[in-house]
Amino acid sequence: MFKREKALKSKTKYRSIWADIIGVGLTIIIFILPFYFLVVNAAKGTSESFRLNMSPPKKWLLFHNIGKVVSDHDWHVLRSTYNSFILTVFSVFFLVIISGMTGFVMHRKRNRTSTVANWLVLTALVIPPAIVPTIWVLQRLHLYKTLAGMIAIEVAYGLAFAILIFRNFIGTIPKEIDEAAIVDGCTGWNLYFRIIFPLLKPVTITIGIIATAGIFNDFTNPLYYLPGDENATLQQTLFAYVSRYSTQYNLLFSDILYITAFPLLAFIFFNKRIVSGMTAGSIKG
């Protein structure tokens, strides 16, 4: 019995080396080469980048090119970086606060409001938002073409998914904790914000990361609800620069690289957190 197991183990070990090599090789070809392509072409001179190949640049002009992109068009990229940051930070903050408390009452209160809310969450996950009527509503509220309006939209569109994950996670928190707090006179908003919310840290991080990536990279919604040059987010700028840099691919790639730098930094610093957080908070059916 032991012998057999040992033999089996060495066989699987041998196999696993091959699996490792093939897995890493494929990952590099499929997932890393496109990024390599991006970096080398962002670092090339204009005529060199026009050939669109994988060869390393004759001279590394990466920072020169990025500097050019950032200062171009009257420092437009900096302005849109600011817009993107404001939009992302405030949207994620409000989204996390609001959806957590909703998920909490939805799980704990078993009444008709909860049933309706549950149904609304599930439908909101599926149906596409009605875009032009939303613009009409935003205009009536004087929120159209404003960052505040855009933040409200991002919160509204992110609610369903965030509430769903919060609600599932809150299901794993024993009701006895609420009861102990209630006996001590802690109810209502206090009960949630002082007792429950601190316990939701792992899932809050998960939702924060997903929402940050989603909102920072959102192109479609700002396209409709936040038009205008001075309102442009980084994604809008990038898209506009496709035609502006149609003869200067190196600058176009530099812009992509500049935008990618933010998630890349987050990824390098929080990699473990992100992946474990993602698994901790993911959906149970």
Added chain:
Amino acid sequence: MKKKGIKSPYASSLFWPAGIIYIILFFIPTVLSLFFSLTRWTLQEWEFIGIENFKLYFSEENLRIGFRNTIIYAVVSSGLKVIFALYLANFLSSKLRSTGFIRSVLFFPTLVSTIGVGITFSMLMNPYEGVINNTIKSVAAVFGKTTDGPGWLVDPNLLPILSIAIVDVWKGVGIATLIYIAGMAAIPRDYYEASSIDGASPRQQFYKVTIPLVRPAMFSVIILSFVGGLRSFDLIWAMTGGGPGFISDVLASINYKQYTSGYYGLSTAGNVILFVLVSVLVFPLSRYLNKKEVVM
């Protein structure tokens, strides 16, 4: 003064912020869209024209292509994600040394700008100078053959929408894999021990233990990626802009084109059509999947 609730310490007012935002910015516009889709609309004033918008929408020649593309795109991209991510998650749940590396790399594209990914891949897929076709050409040259390679994004048939769907899989397979990994982590180890005592091979364990028990995660992946596929716009817009011509248009991009041309009523009608299409496909699908789960 509020009465101190003895029966419910859970404040209903915790519903309000989400409820108010949802009603104003999601529910009301959705209801309004049913009305405005029946009007000629300038955003300032409207004129009721009945179902003219829908008639016009359905008589457009590119609509048929848009419908077809929307469904093909959603089915292909979600189907590939469901299958690839399942095998990837199984591979990454093993005890191999490379799993940490592969897992992080696989996940990274989900954090990256869709527009950036779209632009980069449209360059890689360039029919004349692109890296992919150059590679194909040189591989073919090794075998003594000459080929131009496929026109990934410029082909006059189905290829452009399929190419974009593949890029969507490239970008989104990481999230799908993570959902599967979480589902697999929840399967009790006992099942694997018991089945290996009974002599089941790893392959048998994968098909007879893992797949049936990972079903809830699989259903989440199916629904999320299918809905995402039906509604997707940004990747298509960044890679082809619906072109060449209308070849790679989907409903969402047609609606955007109507919107930029100032046909707000028509665009809203398109929105309602997309709304109906998504509901008709997804709600029965999710009910079917849920039923299957209960039978399990």
